[in-house]
Amino acid sequence: EMHAADWINAVAFAGRSNEAFLATASGQIVQVSASGDPLRAFQTGTAPHRIADTGDFLYFLTDTRLYVLRGETLHAVVDTTDGGDLIIAQTGIGLLEKNRFRWLNEDGSYVGSVLSKDPLRRAYWTPSGLILESRQKRVTIAGPGSWWD
Numbered sequence: 001e002m003h004a005a006d007w008i009n010a011v012a013f014a015g016r017s018n019e020a021f022l023a024t025a026s027g028q029i030v031q032v033s034a035s036g037d038p039l040r041a042f043q044t045g046t047a048p049h050r051i052a053d054t055g056d057f058l059y060f061l062t063d064t065r066l067y068v069l070r071g072e073t074l075h076a077v078v079d080t081t082d083g084g085d086l087i088i089a090q091t092g093i094g095l096l097e098k099n100r101f102r103w104l105n106e107d108g109s110y111v112g113s114v115l116s117k118d119p120l121r122r123a124y125w126t127p128s129g130l131i132l133e134s135r136q137k138r139v140t141i142a143g144p145g146s147w148w149d
Contacts, residue, residue: 012052049083065077078104118134
């Protein structure tokens with residue numbers, strides 16, 4: 001009874017339906033229908049703090065890993081030592097970590113990264129390119145065939 005309670009600490013809507021994902025502090029993730037019926041369950045072992053469903057891929061971000069699923073299959077596992085934040089773009093995903101920004105293809109394969117001496121605070125894209133900001137500096141990354149297009 002003492003361990004029977006588990007807290008929901010992350011919620012996300014499914015990409016192309018009226019379904020949702022509920023993630024608990026113990027690492028359980030349950031996809032539920034619009035009426036609240038469980039459809040499928042996942043176990044990450046640690047609490048995910050971000051869930052994203054693009055319709056083609058499903059992402060679970062924990063403090064130590066990014067899990068990339070395609071359909072019912074685990075497609076990739078990406079180590080994230082700083083936890084960071086997940087940014088979804090048109091053709092890929094970004095991981096904003098303490099001193100690094102990594103971008104990956106939709107399937108979790110590595111594309112490139114930017115390292116910073118100062119902690120990165122924000123990442124966003126504009127028509128001129130990807131903007132990365134620390135407390136004192138800002139850099140614009142641009143080029144043909146960009147990841148964020």
